[in-house]
Amino acid sequence: MVRRSRRIFGQIAKEMSAFILCKDMLVIPPTENIVRGFLIEGTSEKDRIYLWKVVCPLHRPMRDVYLNYSDRISEEGGDIFVDSKDFRKSAALIGSIIGKHVDELSLIRTAKDFLRYIGPMLGNESFVVQLDLAMIHCRMRNISKCREILTKLRVRFDSWTEQMNQGSRQKHSDPFGDQLELVERAFASGSEDLIVLMNEWESKNVELLELGPTWVPPVV
Amino acid sequence: MDSSHRLCAATIRHRRHSWPGSRNRTRPFYLPRKKPQMALPNHSHPNRIPLFRAPPSGSPVKPKLDDQFYKEFSRAIELSKADIRLRDASPHSHFNSNQPRVSAGHSDGGQWTSSGEGRASSEYLGRNGAEPVALPGQVMSDADPDPVRVWSQYAQAGVGQNSQNPAVERTKDILTDILLGVNRRVAAEAQSNPISARLYGIFVHRDFANAVRAQDLPGIGRDGVEQSFNGLGEIVRYGLDASRTDIVLRDRSGRIIAIFDVKTGNAAMAPATAKRYRRHTQVGPEVPIIILHAVRGAGLW
Numbered sequence: 001m002v003r004r005s006r007r008i009f010g011q012i013a014k015e016m017s018a019f020i021l022c023k024d025m026l027v028i029p030p031t032e033n034i035v036r037g038f039l040i041e042g043t044s045e046k047d048r049i050y051l052w053k054v055v056c057p058l059h060r061p062m063r064d065v066y067l068n069y070s071d072r073i074s075e076e077g078g079d080i081f082v083d084s085k086d087f088r089k090s091a092a093l094i095g096s097i098i099g100k101h102v103d104e105l106s107l108i109r110t111a112k113d114f115l116r117y118i119g120p121m122l123g124n125e126s127f128v129v130q131l132d133l134a135m136i137h138c139r140m141r142n143i144s145k146c147r148e149i150l151t152k153l154r155v156r157f158d159s160w161t162e163q164m165n166q167g168s169r170q171k172h173s174d175p176f177g178d179q180l181e182l183v184e185r186a187f188a189s190g191s192e193d194l195i196v197l198m199n200e201w202e203s204k205n206v207e208l209l210e211l212g213p214t215w216v217p218p219v220v
Numbered sequence: 221m222d223s224s225h226r227l228c229a230a231t232i233r234h235r236r237h238s239w240p241g242s243r244n245r246t247r248p249f250y251l252p253r254k255k256p257q258m259a260l261p262n263h264s265h266p267n268r269i270p271l272f273r274a275p276p277s278g279s280p281v282k283p284k285l286d287d288q289f290y291k292e293f294s295r296a297i298e299l300s301k302a303d304i305r306l307r308d309a310s311p312h313s314h315f316n317s318n319q320p321r322v323s324a325g326h327s328d329g330g331q332w333t334s335s336g337e338g339r340a341s342s343e344y345l346g347r348n349g350a351e352p353v354a355l356p357g358q359v360m361s362d363a364d365p366d367p368v369r370v371w372s373q374y375a376q377a378g379v380g381q382n383s384q385n386p387a388v389e390r391t392k393d394i395l396t397d398i399l400l401g402v403n404r405r406v407a408a409e410a411q412s413n414p415i416s417a418r419l420y421g422i423f424v425h426r427d428f429a430n431a432v433r434a435q436d437l438p439g440i441g442r443d444g445v446e447q448s449f450n451g452l453g454e455i456v457r458y459g460l461d462a463s464r465t466d467i468v469l470r471d472r473s474g475r476i477i478a479i480f481d482v483k484t485g486n487a488a489m490a491p492a493t494a495k496r497y498r499r500h501t502q503v504g505p506e507v508p509i510i511i512l513h514a515v516r517g518a519g520l521w
Contacts, residue, residue, distance in 0.1 A: 039457070041457045041458050042457075042458055042459060043446065043458060044422070044425075044426065044446075044458075045426055050446075050458075062454075063450075063460075064456055064457065064460060066450075066452075066454035066455060066456055067454075067455040067456065067457070068454055068455050070455075071443060072442050072443050074442070077433075077434075077436060077442065079430065079433070120472075120473070120474075121473055121474045122473070123472070123473030123475070124473040124474040124475050125473075125475055126453060126474070126475055126476070126502060127453055127502050128452060128453045128454055128502070129474070159504075160502070160504050163504050163505055164495070164498065164499060164504075174451070174499070175451045175452050176451070176452045176453055176502065179452070
């Protein structure tokens with residue numbers, strides 16, 4: 001899948017200077033706090049793919065780009081099949097689809113842009129979204145808002161963990177809980193400490209996703 | 221080799237014959253191992269999932285393993301190229317809002333069904349998945365004693381049954397209907413060209429996902445189909461260490477309000493699996509995990 005993505009996106013990046021191929025993702029430069037681009041996801045059906053319009057903040061540790069703020073895109077809602085024997089043809093098809101989304105993605109660069117972009121999701125109470133929201137507010141120096149979100153999130157997360165551990169003999173450690181704890185600890189010692197931590201995680205993610213050629217390091 | 225070794229070997233050989241099944245444990249290291257014989261896998265093992273369906277007993281020529289295998293996979297590839305989306309997106313949708321249904325509040329707890337083959341009767345399956353029984357005032361037709369059936373249930377009894385949410389109920393009805401259409405079609409195709417239960421499940425899942433995507437349903441859209449969640453509640457790409465959901469229903473803000481999982485045959489969702497789904501999607505017990513069962517009729521398995 002990675003090789004196929006690289007071949008298709010590599011072809012597009014060669015022909016369209018608006019993109020840079022980073023690992024197997026087609027990225028719109030420059031990357032600041034948010035990575036924007038396009039991604040191919042394989043499916044269980046041969047040659048059928050999901051094409052993602054990616055918007056992902058880099059401020060949390062990740063193993064791969066996560067797609068909670070991204071959308072699947074296609075040509076008029078149809079399925080996308082790539083031709084594994086003719087990558088040029090596949091690149092042309094995908095290039096025609098992604099072309100329509102570049103302008104919108106170009107507008108999302110900073111934490112403030114991201115907050116505007118996820119506006120419709122503000123009522124979303126999922127833990128990941130709430131943690132991201134708190135961190136975004138911290139980066140924008142909305143300290144009280146960050147504190148408020150983190151406090152509520154802790155209560156809800158503890159309640160959920162309790163429900164999940166009901167009837168289990170051993171306590172289940174949750175990776176999200178570990179991240180939340182790190183964020184809370186940094187925030188408790190000062191919002192600047194949390195921003196330093198976020199910058200540190202961002203640098204690691206830039207390395208992981210090979211975003212170096214597109215990255216604009218934050219001004220400390 | 222000295223005599224004590226020979227004696228020892230003879231004793232062990234004797235024990236091996238008198239203790240069937242203990243061959244490997246008793247074989248001393250210095251005895252030459254017999255060259256293993258090439259053999260077909262043991263299809264009769266109770267835990268083994270059959271790779272292909274056995275030919276009917278009256279079949280004149282018994283197909284070879286490889287022939288049958290390649291025939292099925294050629295068919296899979298052929299079907300994958302068909303334009304299913306166009307078929308499913310046609311205005312002749314299977315959905316009929318007047319179709320009779322078992323009420324959500326039935327006394328035996330959260331199991332519903334829709335009718336098979338467009339008949340006027342609904343079927344209700346007991347909690348143990350036993351024989352369908354006619355509901356009061358309804359008569360089951362005996363025209364097709366082994367119909368294609370679709371029914372749904374909650375993954376955990378007594379948990380997550382907030383079916384008061386009309387959006388969840390409405391979506392469940394629509395998905396059940398889509399699955400019924402898909403199941404009927406795949407079963408009809410399988411009747412003329414028999415396939416294994418496993419492959420049947422693959423086709424149903426694939427066609428169902430395609431059909432739901434094509435419908436672009438509220439709260440599901442194209443994104444809510446076949447999504448993978450990692451242990452952090454993040455949506456990630458297929459193939460990573462994550463739980464792959466069949467359908468995720470969300471409210472306007474994007475919060476998950478129900479998870480639907482398709483099962484074919486008598487497959488069930490283990491409580492541990494349901495729990496893993498909840499952990500990975502980070503939803504509490506108030507969010508129902510609804511299993512949509514597609515059964516193609518016992519005679520076809």
